[in-house]
Amino acid sequence: MIVSPSILSCDFGNVERDTKMLHSSEADWLHIDVMDGVFVPNISFGFPILKSVNKHTDKVLDVHLMIVNPDNYIKEFVDSGADIITVHYEACPHLHRSIQLIKSYGVKAGVALNPHTPVSVLEEVIQDLDLVLIMSVNPGFGGQKFISSSVSKVKKLKTLIQQKNASAIIEVDGGVNLKTGAELSQAGADAIVAGSYVFKSEDPSITISNLKKL
Ligand code: DX5
Ligand code: ZN
Numbered sequence: 001m002i003v004s005p006s007i008l009s010c011d012f013g014n015v016e017r018d019t020k021m022l023h024s025s026e027a028d029w030l031h032i033d034v035m036d037g038v039f040v041p042n043i044s045f046g047f048p049i050l051k052s053v054n055k056h057t058d059k060v061l062d063v064h065l066m067i068v069n070p071d072n073y074i075k076e077f078v079d080s081g082a083d084i085i086t087v088h089y090e091a092c093p094h095l096h097r098s099i100q101l102i103k104s105y106g107v108k109a110g111v112a113l114n115p116h117t118p119v120s121v122l123e124e125v126i127q128d129l130d131l132v133l134i135m136s137v138n139p140g141f142g143g144q145k146f147i148s149s150s151v152s153k154v155k156k157l158k159t160l161i162q163q164k165n166a167s168a169i170i171e172v173d174g175g176v177n178l179k180t181g182a183e184l185s186q187a188g189a190d191a192i193v194a195g196s197y198v199f200k201s202e203d204p205s206i207t208i209s210n211l212k213k214l
Contacts, residue, residue: 001185001214004029004062004171005204006195007053008044009142015052018199023057025205026212029084030059031173031193033142034077036067039091040140047080054081064112064173064193066139067091071098078105086110086133086171089117099128110171114139115147119157129168131191132157136184137174142195146175151187158188178210185214 005027010018022030032050037043054061063082067073070087071094077085085102089111092098102109110131111122115138122132134157136150150172157170171191172184181192194211201207 001181001189001212002028002169002171002191003208003211004031004191004193005198005208006031006033006142006173006193007049008033009195009199011199012045012049015049016056019053019056021204022208023059025208027059027208029062029191030057031195032061032063032082033195034063034065034067035140039068039088040066042140047076050077050080050082060084062086062171062193064133065091066112071101074098074101074105078107082107084108084110084131086112086131088112088114088139089121090114096125096128099125103128110168112139112173113153115150119153119160122157122160123164126160126164126166126168129166131169131171132161133171133173133193134189135174136172136176136180139174144175146177146180150174151183154184154187154189176211178214181211181214 035044060083062084099109108130112133137144169190173193176194177197
């Protein structure tokens, strides 16, 4: 299992310390949640935090853009250290163009789906994607309850990927812990994001190691 802890739940007074902790843990990627207060009802952070995380790790930076008009900012996210950029299906009227734009900078392109969006909307672009992010909570906040229908959504996505002979990674984000993570692993998820479950645990490094074993 690819484990991508979300720094949304880190201590922003200690970004350097928490990034170094993730760097020396078994985490594969670091998940970076960017929120604009328009697409989602919350504002998180932008380029300065991404740059500061990038300064303290060479792990893959998995950037989740919960913003409208993402095309306007792709270059700056790449310049700030992003390795994977995921945009929301619901925020991109010209999704194919957004995907090609991300790929033109030599980074990996992902598309995120809100809980109400069926995987079938990706039929025509799945072969162009490096990653699909299934939201298992409504985006905007850490610490929410896992929406259990996300498990069958992962299975549907897996079937679509196989039918289309595509190679997109299936990542799931929101309310992931050891229990929901085990269900997702069984359903075919390749990668999981975990924020509060990691950072609120007694020993985040051990929690990450346990998620790795799923
Ligand atoms: C929610 C974010 C998530 C969030 C997950 O909008 O996209 O990445 O950090 O937090 P937990 O793991 O606490 O649900
Ligand atoms: Zn996220």
